[in-house]
Amino acid sequence: MKINGNEIKPGNVIEHNGGLWVAVKTNAVKPGKGGAFNQVELKNLIDGTKLNERFRASETVEKVRLEQKEYQYLYAQEDALVFMDMETYEQLELQADFVGDRKAFLQDGMTVTVELHEERPIGVSLPDQVTLEIAEADPVVKGQTATSSYKPAVLENGVRVMVPPFITAGEKIIVATDDISYVRRAD
Missing domain, CATH: 2.30.30.30 (SH3 type barrels.)
Structure with a gap:
């Protein structure tokens, strides 16, 4: 057009x-x-x-009009990521660097949107938010108020994120995938 x-x-x-x-x-x-x-x-x-x-x-x-198709993330294989077409069950293999730093947020069975141009993959969109468990978090410093700055924590996938002082290791939180930021506690 x-x-x-x-x-x-x-x-x-x-x-x-x-x-x-x-x-x-x-x-x-x-x-x-x-x-x-x-x-x-x-x-x-x-x-x-x-x-x-x-x-x-x-x-x-x-x-250019891009076709958007939903795929399910299956697994990582060396430096490739394997996705499955939700309609035809065909598998699509993409290089890990195609997804970039956000590949750490891929979870088994996660639905992603792949943008295609003439049947050729152009981009992968992850869900806006994912739920992950805190693997380790610094303890709260006594006297620190709830309105003070965030503290560093490490997620189960190894990604570092800043969280409020009341978050402890073992808790599940919701993280925004676009800027890797804490959103809220998971229910």
């Missing part, structure tokens, strides 16, 4: 210079002299490189 350069919005995926790019930031600029343009910060979906590009209103770009 073709769109004008000034219609590019953050989150749009476009075909540009022979690659797939997602618009991270956009800024419509109307200079006093010359035509208006859209200053767009793009991120390559394949290799993660960034690019700043100007698109004039008269230019057209190809907006």
Whole structure:
């Protein structure tokens, strides 16, 4: 689907210079002299490189539609992660670095969303929040108030997170996967 350069919005995926790019930031600029343009910060979906590009209103770009499909995480195998298509039961194997640092949050049986472009995986979205157990947490310092700063703790998957002082080892908490932050105690 073709769109004008000034219609590019953050989150749009476009075909540009022979690659797939997602618009991270956009800024419509109307200079006093010359035509208006859209200053767009793009991120390559394949290799993660960034690019700043100007698109004039008269230019057209190809907006790409990504297919989103649910997969179930099965297991890790050396440096690969194995997922199963929830409808066809076919298995999909992706490199571990495809998921990045968030791979520590993958749990057996977890449902993830894989974005595909022409049947080729482009990205993996994990659930926004996961429940994990605290493996170790520093003890509360006497006299420390509940409103004071958070303390470091280590989750069962080895990831470090800052938690409120009342959280102890063995408790289950909910963690946001996008910024690895404490949300609340799990019920």
